[in-house]
Amino acid sequence: MYKEIEDLSEEQFARFAKLVYDRTNITLKEHKITLLSNRLRKRLRALELDDFDDYYRLLTGDAAGDEQLHFLEAVTTNETYFWRTTHNFDMLREDILPELVKEFRGEKLQLWSAGCSSGEEPYNIAIELTEGMKKSGVFSFQILATDISRHVVEFARAGRYSGRKIEKIPQPILHRYFRPVAERAGYFVVRDDIKEKIEFRLQNLFEEAGEAGRFHCIFCRNVMIYFDRKDQEQLVQRFFDALRPGGFLIVGHSESLFMMNTPFEFRHLPHGVAYFRPRSDGAPRDA
Ligand SMILES: C[S@@+](CC[C@H](N)C(=O)[O-])C[C@H]1O[C@@H](n2cnc3c(N)ncnc32)[C@H](O)[C@@H]1O
Numbered sequence: 001m002y003k004e005i006e007d008l009s010e011e012q013f014a015r016f017a018k019l020v021y022d023r024t025n026i027t028l029k030e031h032k033i034t035l036l037s038n039r040l041r042k043r044l045r046a047l048e049l050d051d052f053d054d055y056y057r058l059l060t061g062d063a064a065g066d067e068q069l070h071f072l073e074a075v076t077t078n079e080t081y082f083w084r085t086t087h088n089f090d091m092l093r094e095d096i097l098p099e100l101v102k103e104f105r106g107e108k109l110q111l112w113s114a115g116c117s118s119g120e121e122p123y124n125i126a127i128e129l130t131e132g133m134k135k136s137g138v139f140s141f142q143i144l145a146t147d148i149s150r151h152v153v154e155f156a157r158a159g160r161y162s163g164r165k166i167e168k169i170p171q172p173i174l175h176r177y178f179r180p181v182a183e184r185a186g187y188f189v190v191r192d193d194i195k196e197k198i199e200f201r202l203q204n205l206f207e208e209a210g211e212a213g214r215f216h217c218i219f220c221r222n223v224m225i226y227f228d229r230k231d232q233e234q235l236v237q238r239f240f241d242a243l244r245p246g247g248f249l250i251v252g253h254s255e256s257l258f259m260m261n262t263p264f265e266f267r268h269l270p271h272g273v274a275y276f277r278p279r280s281d282g283a284p285r286d287a
Pocket of ligand 1: 023024025026076077078079080081084114115116117118121146147148149152203204205206220221222223226252
């Protein structure tokens, strides 16, 4: 029989919330006390502990080891699915891609899915880019997909999905870019040539990884909502630096750079708003 583990006290919550912030920059407000208690309780059960203070000591001591990663998995929200907020992908394919292909003719386009969770977003991007070749002509591309949670990164690499995660994918696309898993009904795996376009990496967005000036387009959707204003601005500046002049940032539907202190130019495109890193020479777009 399990011993009942009560919710975190306010004081315990404050200590764990600080630990979460120190390791992820995620800000947890007081009303998340039950949520955090439930998520950490699972770790306590797995470790056969019955006291949050013991768990805190483990995490902050020398013997934490892999538990650090389990902790990150427990405190992140990884909700995602294919064809989520489709206008972002329509904007990529119809509005941004033709511009990038024209501007960076002959170059391999580099994209970054920052906070990729279980991989649906970067695979979705790869599919849109491949579909976009019908109109924009053939080009090569590579996608870096990063997340702080090891579990989702490993899941993403496998590229195997079912149920709610794939239910919004139009049937012709599902059949073109996935193959059914023979031994498991209802499961589909992403085509190998699409998988090969994506490098999945375990990475904290707040740790510099030397990517300055590398990307033509960055997706960071439904990630910044977890950060406070100061950290959002820091991250947005990092994305600006990581983009090539002439590159684009796309954020989630409930996120905006409005009222932020940022060098990005707001571009109102037919399928939505994207943030543009102006060309350094200030040359007009069609010059
Ligand atoms: C809600 S999911 C968003 C997934 C996808 N971008 C989408 O919009 O469908 C947020 C992801 O951000 C990741 N995340 C949170 N803080 C992070 C950090 N500091 N560095 C990297 N990834 C982080 C979480 O692990 C989680 O998988």
